[in-house]
Amino acid sequence: DTAVSQTPKYLVTQMGNDKSIKCEQNLGHDTMYWYKQDSKKFLKIMFSYNNKELIINETVPNRFSPKSPDKAHLNLHINSLELGDSAVYFCASSQDRSAGGSTDTQYFGPGTRLTVL
Amino acid sequence: KQEVTQIPAALSVPEGENLVLNCSFTDSAIYNLQWFRQDPGKGLTSLLLIQSSQREQTSGRLNASLDKSSGRSTLYIAASQPGDSATYLCAPRGGNKLVFGAGTILRVKS
Numbered sequence: 001d002t003a004v005s006q007t008p009k010y011l012v013t014q015m016g017n018d019k020s021i022k023c024e025q026n027l028g029h030d031t032m033y034w035y036k037q038d039s040k041k042f043l044k045i046m047f048s049y050n051n052k053e054l055i056i057n058e059t060v061p062n063r064f065s066p067k068s069p070d071k072a073h074l075n076l077h078i079n080s081l082e083l084g085d086s087a088v089y090f091c092a093s094s095q096d097r098s099a100g101g102s103t104d105t106q107y108f109g110p111g112t113r114l115t116v117l
Numbered sequence: 118k119q120e121v122t123q124i125p126a127a128l129s130v131p132e133g134e135n136l137v138l139n140c141s142f143t144d145s146a147i148y149n150l151q152w153f154r155q156d157p158g159k160g161l162t163s164l165l166l167i168q169s170s171q172r173e174q175t176s177g178r179l180n181a182s183l184d185k186s187s188g189r190s191t192l193y194i195a196a197s198q199p200g201d202s203a204t205y206l207c208a209p210r211g212g213n214k215l216v217f218g219a220g221t222i223l224r225v226k227s
Binding site: 004043045058090092105108 | 149153160161163166208210213217220
């Protein structure tokens with residue numbers, strides 16, 4: 001069974017469109033994350049949710065909006081897509097957000113490669 | 118602001134060699150540090166998590182050390198194998214988030 005899954009795996013779309021990426025984890029974790037990996041391979045955190053509550057919101061354009069319907073799901077909606085949004089987006093989860101514990105290990109999904117034309 | 122540097126950027130070695138990957142970070146106020154591997158076109162796989170109070174953590178042929186005060190961590194891979202070929206990323210955690218380095222691309226030749 002896949003621990004952290006994302007759909008779709010690939011997403012090709014035109015500038016100006018609105019799209020969503022879905023993430024689900026079956027690990028029973030409390031915290032979920034969205035990361036962006038750009039063409040230079042740098043991974044940067046975008047958002048983090050703990051039990052449906054937003055706890056990290058990095059400097060990300062307002063066009064990006066995370067939605068957590070329950071603690072097993074964290075979806076990412078992107079409005080008015082731009083060329084610079086092309087990247088691989090990774091979802092991750094960890095058992096809780098308390099820093100320093102052994103439950104802090106983050107588990108990543110396979111990624112969604114977004115290409116904006 | 119935490120900045121993470123990984124050296125070398127790329128490494129190519131023959132099978133069987135022992136090797137060391139280096140990670141340095143600018144802010145020593147971290148809770149822990151995680152090492153990941155990333156295979157091409159795939160997600161990240163957690164290898165080791167080392168707590169700020171620990172000096173070392175071992176898993177199989179992998180050993181990670183942490184010197185928090187000097188802002189350094191090393192990942193030691195013993196008896197490297199072609200299956201170890203991947204990008205290795207270190208990520209110290211401060212506050213609620215991980216900050217990633219650019220990674221070391223490792224190629225182990227058979």
